[in-house]
Amino acid sequence: MTLRLVAGVLLSATLAVAGIGRARAEKVPTTPQLAQVIEAAKAEGKISLRSTETVFGGAEGAARAMDAVNRTFGTALTVEWTPGPAYGPLAALLYQEFQAGQKSSTDVYVTTAVQITPYLDKGLFRAVDWATLMPSRVTPAMVEAEGRALRFQTATPGVLYNVKAAPWVAELASTADLLKPQYKGKFYTTPFLAGFDVLLADDVWGAQKTEDYVRRFSQQLAGLAGCEATNRIASGEIPALAFDCSGGAGNRVQFRGKGVFANRILPDMAQKREDYLAIPTNAPHPNAATLYALYMMTDEGQQELVYDIFGGDLYNFTDSHVRSEVDALAAKGVHFVDVTIDWWRSHPGLDAANAALARLVRDK
Amino acid sequence: MTALAAENLVLRRRGFLLFDPVSAVMVALAILATGAILILLAVVLWLSFTEGTPGDPALSYSLEHYRAMFLDGFTYRVVGNTVLFSAVTLVAAFLLALPMAWLMERTDFPGKPVVFTLMTTALLIPGFAVALGWVFLLHPKIGIINQALVALLGLDEAPVDIANVFAMGVVEGLNLTPLAFIMTAVVLRSMDPALEEAASVGGARPWQAVLRVTARVLWPGLLAAAIYVGTIGFAAFDVPAILGLTRRIFTFSTYVYWVLTPSEGAPEYGNVASLSVLMAMIAAGFSWCYRQAQRQAPKYAVVTGKAYQPRMAALGRARMPAVCFVVAYFTLAQLLPLVMLGWASLLPYLQTPSAAAFASITLRNFQNMPQALLWRAGRNTAILMLVVPTLTLGASLAISWVVLRTRARLRGLLDFLAFLPLAVPAIVFSVAALLLALFVLRGVAPIYGTIWILIIVYCVARLSYGTRMTNGALIQIHRELEESAQVCGAGTGGVMGRVLVPMLAPSLLYAWIWIALLTYRELTLPVVIATSGNLPFAYLVWGFVQASAYGSASAAALIMLALMAPILLLYWLAARRAGMIRRVEPAGPRS
Numbered sequence: 012m013t014l015r016l017v018a019g020v021l022l023s024a025t026l027a028v029a030g031i032g033r034a035r036a037e038k039v040p041t042t043p044q045l046a047q048v049i050e051a052a053k054a055e056g057k058i059s060l061r062s063t064e065t066v067f068g069g070a071e072g073a074a075r076a077m078d079a080v081n082r083t084f085g086t087a088l089t090v091e092w093t094p095g096p097a098y099g100p101l102a103a104l105l106y107q108e109f110q111a112g113q114k115s116s117t118d119v120y121v122t123t124a125v126q127i128t129p130y131l132d133k134g135l136f137r138a139v140d141w142a143t144l145m146p147s148r149v150t151p152a153m154v155e156a157e158g159r160a161l162r163f164q165t166a167t168p169g170v171l172y173n174v175k176a177a178p179w180v181a182e183l184a185s186t187a188d189l190l191k192p193q194y195k196g197k198f199y200t201t202p203f204l205a206g207f208d209v210l211l212a213d214d215v216w217g218a219q220k221t222e223d224y225v226r227r228f229s230q231q232l233a234g235l236a237g238c239e240a241t242n243r244i245a246s247g248e249i250p251a252l253a254f255d256c257s258g259g260a261g262n263r264v265q266f267r268g269k270g271v272f273a274n275r276i277l278p279d280m281a282q283k284r285e286d287y288l289a290i291p292t293n294a295p296h297p298n299a300a301t302l303y304a305l306y307m308m309t310d311e312g313q314q315e316l317v318y319d320i321f322g323g324d325l326y327n328f329t330d331s332h333v334r335s336e337v338d339a340l341a342a343k344g345v346h347f348v349d350v351t352i353d354w355w356r357s358h359p360g361l362d363a364a365n366a367a368l369a370r371l372v373r374d375k
Numbered sequence: 376m377t378a379l380a381a382e383n384l385v386l387r388r389r390g391f392l393l394f395d396p397v398s399a400v401m402v403a404l405a406i407l408a409t410g411a412i413l414i415l416l417a418v419v420l421w422l423s424f425t426e427g428t429p430g431d432p433a434l435s436y437s438l439e440h441y442r443a444m445f446l447d448g449f450t451y452r453v454v455g456n457t458v459l460f461s462a463v464t465l466v467a468a469f470l471l472a473l474p475m476a477w478l479m480e481r482t483d484f485p486g487k488p489v490v491f492t493l494m495t496t497a498l499l500i501p502g503f504a505v506a507l508g509w510v511f512l513l514h515p516k517i518g519i520i521n522q523a524l525v526a527l528l529g530l531d532e533a534p535v536d537i538a539n540v541f542a543m544g545v546v547e548g549l550n551l552t553p554l555a556f557i558m559t560a561v562v563l564r565s566m567d568p569a570l571e572e573a574a575s576v577g578g579a580r581p582w583q584a585v586l587r588v589t590a591r592v593l594w595p596g597l598l599a600a601a602i603y604v605g606t607i608g609f610a611a612f613d614v615p616a617i618l619g620l621t622r623r624i625f626t627f628s629t630y631v632y633w634v635l636t637p638s639e640g641a642p643e644y645g646n647v648a649s650l651s652v653l654m655a656m657i658a659a660g661f662s663w664c665y666r667q668a669q670r671q672a673p674k675y676a677v678v679t680g681k682a683y684q685p686r687m688a689a690l691g692r693a694r695m696p697a698v699c700f701v702v703a704y705f706t707l708a709q710l711l712p713l714v715m716l717g718w719a720s721l722l723p724y725l726q727t728p729s730a731a732a733f734a735s736i737t738l739r740n741f742q743n744m745p746q747a748l749l750w751r752a753g754r755n756t757a758i759l760m761l762v763v764p765t766l767t768l769g770a771s772l773a774i775s776w777v778v779l780r781t782r783a784r785l786r787g788l789l790d791f792l793a794f795l796p797l798a799v800p801a802i803v804f805s806v807a808a809l810l811l812a813l814f815v816l817r818g819v820a821p822i823y824g825t826i827w828i829l830i831i832v833y834c835v836a837r838l839s840y841g842t843r844m845t846n847g848a849l850i851q852i853h854r855e856l857e858e859s860a861q862v863c864g865a866g867t868g869g870v871m872g873r874v875l876v877p878m879l880a881p882s883l884l885y886a887w888i889w890i891a892l893l894t895y896r897e898l899t900l901p902v903v904i905a906t907s908g909n910l911p912f913a914y915l916v917w918g919f920v921q922a923s924a925y926g927s928a929s930a931a932a933l934i935m936l937a938l939m940a941p942i943l944l945l946y947w948l949a950a951r952r953a954g955m956i957r958r959v960e961p962a963g964p965r966s
Contacts, residue, residue, distance in 0.1 A: 041895055059907055063918065063921060063922055064918050064927070070745030070748050071743050077572070091746070093906065093907040093910055094914060094921075095918075096468035096902065097636060099637045099642070100636050100638075100903075106428060107428070107429065107430040107809070107813055108813065111812075111813035111814055111817055111823075112817070113813065113817070113823060113824070116824075116907065188777040191699075199621065202639055230888065234538075234620075234621040235622075235623055240923045241724075242724040242725055242923040242924060242925055242926070243725070246517055246727075247516055248510070248514060248515050248517045250516065263725055289713065313420055322731075346774055355724030366637075370449075373449065373623060373625070373633075374449060374623070
């Protein structure tokens with residue numbers, strides 16, 4: 012009897028959750044242009060996605076996204092997700108496929124200003140009139156590179172740390188604190204020096220100051236770890252990562268509210284780094300890809316895929332979590348460098364300079 | 376011997392053979408296989424002179440990568456680390472493998488089929504799992520042993536740190552012990568124990584017989600195995616990546632990977648290619664050493680047409696220590712990683728055992744495994760495991776036959792080329808194959824995105840292993856057997872079909888199994904060329920590892936192991952039928 016009762020309650024709860032999920036399918040106003048894209052996507056029938064496991068939750072995230080896209084736009088698309096390389100190598104592969112006249116191995120490329128900028132003038136990505144397709148959510152300010160890149164998330168990198176293994180991070184007031192003797196050997200950084208590329212700009216720190224800092228910083232390091240090492244930070248193997256790529260790990264649904272992570276934004280290197288979605292010119296399913304990208308811009312997409320999986324969302328939306336965090340710090344006088352494609356284009360040579368700088372941290 | 380047969384034999388020995396279709400096929404196959412290596416190496420060489428991304432019209436040429444490589448002190452540090460790491464790996468692997476092979480092949484050790492089966496299973500356990508197991512034991516922050524020592528002794532810091540080249544080498548040695556074991560066992564099996572018995576009759580003690588007779592007779596085969604295992608250590612990736620990379624201890628493979636897969640910017644193919652050229656030159660040195668050893672080979676041919684039957688020595692009181700030794704190895708090298716895999720697969724993120732960790736145990740990693748992707752990856756892996764070893768061994772046998780059984784002028788070059796893939800990182804071959812498929816072959820043979828590009832690169836990458844195995848086995852077979860067949864009128868086809876292949880069958884089956892297993896667990900090779908249409912299972916696991924999703928990676932690895940169980944059973948039955956796994960024979964004098 013008790014078992015039946017428990018089973019009944021569980022079943023009811025499951026159905027209720029499922030019902031809530033369906034009820035939350037967001038109604039998107041269908042413009043004539045969007046209707047054309049939806050029809051074309053239906054004809055394509057599927058979407059191919061390729062990324063690292065950390066981007067949009069890998070296969071599980073892709074399946075969730077496609078279910079949501081189908082509910083939102085009334086399509087019946089299937090998704091084929093394949094593990095792939097990181098942003099930089101994937102861009103190089105996409106460009107080689109483009110040059111060779113092959114179809115691209117992904118319909119949607121998730122990236123940042125650093126990786127996409129070198130390919131914007133080479134015809135690798137198609138221009139899309141995003142604001143016309145979904146004027147209710149997409150404003151011209153969210154669209155960059157003449158429609159070739161659509162902002163979907165704003166990252167705020169800081170020192171990502173395990174609150175139990177590295178409580179000292181909460182006391183850090185500036186980057187200079189990381190050079191104190193008591194912190195030697197207690198934190199890691201990324202092999203490509205995430206966050207330092209912006210500091211190299213003359214209107215931020217400049218090359219000399221950044222290099223001087225990195226030389227001393229390198230001596231403090233315990234080692235190197237990628238931004239995908241969140242599980243290793245959670246386990247305490249890596250107590251702190253200075254600096255993380257996104258700053259949102261603690262907000263991800265599996266860690267949220269559990270007191271595992273915190274992200275410490277240091278005022279003297281505060282950055283708002285935009286993340287983008289782009290569709291390769293030779294994408295096999297460009298219309299399905301367009302719907303996928305548009306879904307990420309919906310209220311539901313921002314909450315259930317971008318925020319739950321990445322731990323961030325887009326600053327441009329007034330109800331953005333990142334916006335409230337950034338504005339709160341800005342009110343205290345913290346200045347954020349807004350790293351957009353235009354900003355990156357106006358500071359040429361930073362990626363090469365940062366690659367040279369990264370050689371300093373590979374040596375012990 | 377008839378006059379005609381004798382004349383035929385003389386002609387064959389002098390290389391004046393009239394057209395023989397089987398010989399022609401063998402030579403063509405050998406040239407085709409080594410030609411593929413040569414082409415891929417040529418692309419690597421070309422890449423080493425390029426500046427920019429291949430395919431980009433702005434691509435230019437310079438010697439800058441070589442200049443930078445030789446002027447960068449870091450290159451020498453990486454090479455030094457790699458040499459030390461591979462030396463420790465070699466010593467650790469053979470310290471364990473040699474005694475175990477001797478126990479299995481020359482004694483009445485109990486439960487040999489179990490040991491052989493477990494050794495085969497060992498290669499199925501991904502290297503990253505072994506490395507992770509040791510991280511969980513000895514990491515200064517989260518290692519169980521370190522934490523226990525700190526708590527017991529009241530220390531401020533962990534007393535043991537696994538992130539050093541020596542420890543990495545030991546862990547890799549544990550990983551490669553099955554490979555060293557299998558190569559050593561093949562050599563031991565091929566040796567006629569009458570030589571050892573003669574030493575005993577002459578008054579030599581057992582250890583004297585081992586040192587003065589066994590070791591000396593076996594040394595070409597052991598040298599081949601040592602060169603092979605040492606070179607694999609040179610190119611090993613997963614253990615240095617997990618234990619060393621985070622602590623800035625680079626070996627050649629992790630350095631190449633680091634350069635080739637940047638999180639920002641395009642991969643520096645030119646840098647990687649120039650490093651690979653350097654390593655290929657070092658491999659050329661190894662190849663030359665191997666050739667020198669091979670020239671002595673005929674002196675060591677011990678499988679002849681005369682009576683040959685190995686005898687098992689009685690272990691007596693040494694049986695229990697021997698069993699303990701083998702059990703200790705399996706516990707450290709296999710059981711521990713499997714336990715760690717199981718533990719990690721049940722957790723949302725890695726945690727050391729605690730009440731909180733046990734409370735968070737879940738099957739989510741298994742439940743959320745993408746089934747469609749698993750199916751695609753499993754199907755591709757099955758194709759690769761069937762086709763790659765078959766093609767590789769066919770080509771390897773052809774190369775070994777040309778090298779060891781003909782007087783072809785270029786046979787030395789063929790053997791030299793066949794060895795090189797071992798030292799060139801597989802990922803570099805992948806880059807070369809990718810560029811060839813995209814920009815050269817697209818009109819002729821559109822293999823990009825198909826399983827064929829993987830088959831070709833896997834075959835090329837495994838040719839060094841295949842040829843070392845077929846070389847080693849052919850060396851042990853005296854030419855008098857083939858000459859007898861030739862005297863009786865057999866052509867090359869007859870000699871191959873009735874003499875060589877039947878005698879080589881156990882070795883070929885061994886090699887087939889191991890190439891299949893190496894194919895199954897290959898991690899880095901598909902990184903560049905895998906697409907949605909051809910991705911193999913191991914790449915799926917590696918995708919999880921790269922993302923530090925150790926729970927999902929462990930769950931996927933366990934699923935891989937479960938899927939492999941029926942295939943392992945088939946292997947085991949086939950091996951037993953072929954005599955690879957012997958039934959325990961009574962000790963005593965040979966009848």
